Amino acid sequence: MAHTSTPFTPHDFQLVLLRRMADHNPDLVEDARRRLGTSVADMREANRRWQAMTRSPRGRGAASRYRQVLGPPEQTLTRKIGDLECEAQLWPVPLWPDLRFEILLAPTGAVWNEWLIRTPGTAGPTLTGLDDLTPWSATVDEVARAFPPAQPLEGTAPTRWRLLFTAPETADGQRRRCVAEFTWGLLQRLSFPDH
Structure with missing residues (x-):
C-alpha cells in the first residue's frame, strides 16, 4: 500500500x-x-x-494537478470549439502508446474536458462496421467521425461518455441503432437500445 x-x-x-x-x-x-x-x-x-x-x-486546480502528477505536457495545441479557442495539453500514456491524455482548458484556465485521444498525426483504426468497435479500439472522436451523425448522450458517471448512432447496413439488410460507451474517452462497449 x-x-x-x-x-x-x-x-x-x-x-x-x-x-x-x-x-x-x-x-x-x-x-x-x-x-x-x-x-x-x-x-x-x-x-x-x-x-x-x-x-x-x-x-490544486485540475490543470495544475495534472501537471504535478504527469509533468509538463508533451504537447500544447490550440483547439477551436465553436467560436472559442482553447488550449489542449497532451501527455503520453505508456499503456496505450498511440494515445495521449488530453485536457482542454477554457480561456479562464478551467479544465473543460479530460480524456484519451489518438496521438496527433497517428492513424486511427479503420471503423466501417460494428465488428470494428471492440473494447479499447477507438476514441470518442473516431467513432463520431466514422458513424455520422452520432449524437452525444449524457454519460452514466463522471469520465464516461456515450454516443448514439445508426450502424451501417448489415448483410441481412438491417440497420441498428447503437450506443457506444466510453470511459476516459476510450471505447468500452456497445449497447443496443432497441433490443
Whole structure:
C-alpha cells in the first residue's frame, strides 16, 4: 500500500484510468494491471488517493494537478470549439502508446474536458462496421467521425461518455441503432437500445 506522502506518479494515474474501466472490461484491465506489475490493492489505493486529491478543499486546480502528477505536457495545441479557442495539453500514456491524455482548458484556465485521444498525426483504426468497435479500439472522436451523425448522450458517471448512432447496413439488410460507451474517452462497449 502506498503511503499518502508518496508522490502520485504517472504510473499511479494509469491505475486510476484502469480502475474506472474495470466496470466494463475487467479482463482487459487485469491484463493491463499485470503488465504494469501492480496489484488490485495498488489500483484501489491509487484511485482512493486520486479521489482525495480531486476533492480536497486545499487541492490544486485540475490543470495544475495534472501537471504535478504527469509533468509538463508533451504537447500544447490550440483547439477551436465553436467560436472559442482553447488550449489542449497532451501527455503520453505508456499503456496505450498511440494515445495521449488530453485536457482542454477554457480561456479562464478551467479544465473543460479530460480524456484519451489518438496521438496527433497517428492513424486511427479503420471503423466501417460494428465488428470494428471492440473494447479499447477507438476514441470518442473516431467513432463520431466514422458513424455520422452520432449524437452525444449524457454519460452514466463522471469520465464516461456515450454516443448514439445508426450502424451501417448489415448483410441481412438491417440497420441498428447503437450506443457506444466510453470511459476516459476510450471505447468500452456497445449497447443496443432497441433490443
